[in-house]
Amino acid sequence: MNLAATGLACAVAIGVLTALAALVVPARSAVVGVGTVLSGAAAMLAGCAAMSGVSFVVALPALLPLSGMLFTLDALGGLFVAVTGAVAVAVGVYGISYTRAPDLRARGVQAVLPLFVVAMVLVPAAASAGAFLVCWELMALFSLLLVVAEHRRRPEVASAGRWYAVMTHLGFLSVLIGLMVFVARAGDDSFSALRDSARHLSPLVAGVVFVLALLGFASKAGIVPLHAWLPRAHPEAPSHVSALMSAAMVNLGVYGLVRVGFDLLGGGPVWWWLLVLVLGAVSAVYGILQAAMSTDLKRLLGQSTTENMGLVLVGVGAAGLFASSGNRTLAGLALVAALLHVVGHAAFKTLLFLAAGSVLHATGTRDLDELGGLRPVMPVTTAAFGLGALAASALPPGTAFVSEWLLLQALIHGLPASGVAAAVAMPVAVAAVALTAGLAVATFVKAFGVGFLAKPRSAAAAGAHESPVTMLAGMGIAAVACAVLALAPAVVLPGIEAAARVAGDPAVSGAVTLRLTGVTGALSPVLLGLALIVAVVALAGVVRVVATHRVRREARLWDCGGGPMSPRMEYTATSFAEPLQRVFDDVVQPELDVDVTHHEESRYLVRAVEYRRKVPDRIERRLYQPVLRFVATCGERGRVLATGSVHRYLGYGFYTVCGLLLLLAVTR
Amino acid sequence: MITTITAGELPEHATSLLEKGFRLALAAGHDDAGPDAGGLRAVYLFIAAAPDRRVELHVPLDRDHPEVPSLARLSFPAGRFEREMRDLFGIVPTDHPLPQRLVRHFHWPQGWYPMLAAAGEPPQFGDVDGPYPFRTVEGPGVYEIPVGPVHAGMIGPGHFRFSVVGETILNLKARLWFVHRGLEKLFQGRRPEAAIELAERVSGDTTVGHTLAFCLAVEDAHQVTVPPAAQRIRAILLELERLYNHITDIGALCNDVAYGVLNAQAQRVREQLLRINDRVTGHRLLRGAIHPGGARVAALPGPAELAAIGTDVGELVGLALSNTVVTDRFTGTAVLTAAQATDLGTVGVVARASGLTIDARHDHPFMSAQFPRPEHTRTDGDVLSRFLVRAEEMATSIAMITSLADMVGDRLTATAPITSGGGRSGVGIVEGWRGMITHRIETAPDGTLTRVKIVDPSFFNWPALPVALADTIVPDFPLTNKSFNLSYAGNDL
């Protein structure tokens, strides 16, 4: 057994044992935390080994009746296993004290967490359609159980859970049918068989397989218009689970797409990738626009996940476009950019969700309009969120800056390199990426500035306190990852390049300075960061020497002479977003309402004014509500089957899997 | 016409007057303490135009329980006059819909009514940072912008509290009376000629308007007829004051949309006008020219220089309106509809820009010579209307000054003697550059003033500002405020 296989086996074994231990041991939080860390670390090891070329294949015929299960680990899978493992490490440490809360201490909830990690680790390791689908479904099942963990305390959790259950199963169904069609043509469900049969597929069948897989994977990655569940489920889950879902689970949608699109189907015609690119661009802009309007800290982070996955899909789509026109250098560059963004997003989204969890833990609220003034009482959490916000907003020296720079380089060099389709797509993609970057800056300035700086806007925020050490340590791990990715992305680039081989050639080299190979372009995030630090320090010194008044005087805020400022005079998150809301009025279509109550008999003496605002998800309203109405009508008829229990719906999903596997076995 | 009535009869009388087309020009408390030791008295002055009619309702009140039925539901301005009376005299308007303090801020001692004759030295004042009763706008994300009393620009002291979401103004509360000095009480006990210096400083930019209204009130009380030459000189001064203030506002409106070059040009013209003022009266703000019984100037403005200024102003206004961004910012901004302008009792430029035909020069003339009412090209109640009304009034004023100066000729001084004796009251109404100014005085038998009530047009127009701001965004507030350009000093007294 090699390192990759051992690591993976350890990850699975530790995860399962931890789950079992959680059911019996009294100090569950600590055991689950440590177990998750170890399981994650083992997975990381396995993933890294796989990326450096160590591989294995293991067949477990006994595990699944009829078709058996096949596992392997290549560089592409290894990357996603490693990312999942890394997120699990940070989440595990964080969870040691975070899960002491009454709702999260429950035996079942505790036991599910390591199992969720195990399922996520196994998805990229699956080497047959059957194994992939089973792991995929297990992942969905465990995550659903975690999402509804707090349903006793908060009723909205149940609704989020229902949305998630339905959407994730529709997505699953789509992937399932797509893969089954593929398998039916190939005659065998192992990935190698699928790979071999791909070139014999008719364009129509290949297209059908691709589109079905795309729909399913896009829904997992929270891509518009299949994103509706994401801003519901991610925020309602406990924060460390949110981190796992938003930083690790959504990635597997990207993994699935890359695996099926590039690896199994071996690339495809231009329209596939244009579709991916457009979906990505729309998701990026729509996701960040919703996030910019949002005043719920965790919902904002969830919507930003849609944005980031959108950016990744822009990269994947561009890679596909270049690959289909035979430009493997640019395809490699675009896919490296996309995968680097996946890794970077995993790091900063973990950090942001953990920090948001820390805030929720300390204040009990996620509403930005109620927060503020956390800096003096929660210095570490504030610093962590600040770093995460910098990383997420594509500003130097931040994590996303490097990957978005690579993405833009790919798009720029792609314009002269490809056909008319690209000539139209590239500028639009650049504009979408640019608009996304701009709005992301506004969004995270809002989240950090309103949520953490200035003075508290509510009693809850005023009474906040710093979180326990393990939670801070969890954030610390993610923060270090962010910093490393921001300043020295060369650490992870070789692994990512290995993974990107499925689409193209290695495209980036250099340790201090990232140099593009094949096309001109160079960037040194380290030097940039250093230059900034040197400049700040030098300036501070010069000002100290030149200024004659050395002592800073503390003074009350300038209140125009009108008296002390109250927290009500602080800018709110709603207000911060209002100009953007006005600008994008046609897109977001907010519902505004101002009620003015006048004194009787005098129109000019106002008694009370009330303002109401709601920014509904427009796509959701247009697309889902008619469907939901239809489903509701069907549901009325099918009441016999539906009892309203989430678990029952899950059961149906699982039966469907088994049924289809049966079908598969018969056709074989 | 003065009618003395009981408090109970007040609403009925007021209703019938308002129905006949009268408007409330003034309401004030009076303390009749003195040798004959009377009680308190509330005086309501109703006026109507064409023909000029003035009706005073006097309501004697019990000093121990001074109460009047509130007229706030009949007339919006009445409600504010009543709150002022309550704050200064302790006269309680019963059943008032908004019985909060108006003049006296939170830290002024309770139960101390400064205008009462027996008020005495003020007791200890409280902490300035007390609660300020003010409507909170409910809703997620609503915040408040507190501005003032010390503003970023060169603006008088007032405190504005905006309830805002982002850039949208949901509600505005203006808190005034920061410059309340107690001016009306300073008049008391002086002889009219010794009170001129106060009248000239009610609102520094409206020297002529207030001084003239005061003199007209004094002359009304003493039933003095002023020589026509003095009337014309007074009218010239009134229009000169209008000119320099309107061009200031025209420039300032351009400046508020960052069209600074036109502001510089307007300020150049304004300086020319201030220098003409200096030549005419010996004072750049036209002080020292009007006195009870007459007026006196050192020179009169020449027709040529006025015509040149008229052309200059016309050019500047044309330049402002030919800039599409300027017209875009002016047009449709902060609309005050004619109905709102009427209901709130607005006067002057603001009222005329909303389409009301109200102008004391024609409704309550002090001069026999008459000029036609100017027609205004735009009366939609927005910033552009208020800008254009000012511009068009400047043209009218220049024409008036030219023809009046011609009539006056070289007779630069004219005075009728003020006969002493008194114990009477008088009212003076003048169309100052902001709008209608009303002064009402009462004199003791020895001719000294016992009560002077001053109503600046700003008192009527301030409440219109928040109303016009509905549906306006925050960055358009300064422009709106400038287009009203209301006086703090004149309002707060």
Place this chain on the structure above:
Amino acid sequence: MLRLWRKIRTVGRVAEPAPLPPATDQPPAAAALAGSVQIRHVDAGSCNGCEVEIGSAFGPVYDGERYGARLVASPRHADALLVTGVVTRNMAEPLRRTFEAVPAPKLVVAVGDCARNCGVFAGAYGVAGAVGDIVPVDLEIAGCPPRPEAIVDGLRKLTGR
């Protein structure tokens, strides 16, 4: 646009030639400012007559800015307070707060007779005192209102130009 250009051309320079610099009685604190004085205007209870003339002093004809004086929006940016009017009971505290908000070294200029000694408003019940009774005054400019020349003269004492 062409019309505006023609107007600018025909009007030409509006600023009048600078008069002789004032006799040197520069307030001691002003020396450190060395030709740059940012000014915050505070109306503490003025009849707004002084404001008319401050406006003139900073208008294009007198052009107070040419001597290095400039009106600014925040007391934090200011070096000098230009206070007009008697200080009313309601403005005493805001005036103190404005003074407090200015970073050292700072100066207070009392503009007009009201600000110097309450002028005609002395003895009114709403008056808390002259400016000097509330905050320390470094320079007084007399007049009711002071003529723009006097205001410019005062400004030049601050800037030393």
Place this chain on the structure above:
Amino acid sequence: MSALGVVGGIAQPVLIVAGSPLLVGVMRQVRARLEGRAGAGVRQPWRDLRKLLRKETITPRGTSEVFRIAPLLLVATSLVVAVVVPFVTTDSAIDPVADLFAVVALLALGAVALALAGLDTGTAFGGMGASREMTILALVEPTLLVAIFALSVRVGSTNLGAIVSSTLHDPARVLSPASLLAAVALIVVIVAETGRLPVDNPSTHLELTMVHEAMVLEYAGPDLALIELASAMRLSVFLGLLANLFLPWGIATAATPAALVVGVLALVVKVGLLGVVLAAGEVFLAKLRLFRVPELLAGSFLLALLAVAASYFLA
């Protein structure tokens, strides 16, 4: 790192720091003269800075280190840009940072630092300025990046040195439709980013209309000096970028004293002229209503897109 790059890396920041207050002085003087005033003189901004450095620093109660670090970071971003961008010499001191995207992102970082400082004060004005600034920034970004895209496509690189050298070698490109459209789009963006008319009024005294000023209302003394210096530097840097992206002639291509002197003079003349034109142009403009600004930016975005289309289809 070439000798030329090192010389440029030293000369450029010195020139920008020393010269940008003078540029502001010149621009104020131009406006003053057009308004018929005498003006405070070209050196007045330097006098202001000297005076501010001698004043007390004030920390408003309740603010955090964000408030204190923001001015430093704001100047630092402009300083780094001044070092790396080819203003005087075609080579850059730190070539891998002289990337158009990196430079734009650095300048955005400065704006973000200031916006956070505005929010940190917890005043309505600080938040208002921050919100307006971020809205404008979010809308400027697409135009900026698409315009850069248009410029880079023809060169095949986003490296500033490469773009400048390529224009030097092929002057005809400057007059191509793509280049001209991109130039117009960039000018609009620069006007918005540096807070000039018709987007923001740099000389306003009204809190409620401010964008940039509203965020800095609480700063005093040396902190304010840094912010004033930074806004002057940002203006110079943006104008310098505009000048050298489209009219790079005069820039030093070799490390000889003569070439360097010419390089410095050329930059001074180009930026100075652009400043004068900008200041004079502003006199004829009024400030747009806040919610018309997005329309202006959308228009410039369209121009930038057209520039890309032109660079592809007309190439």
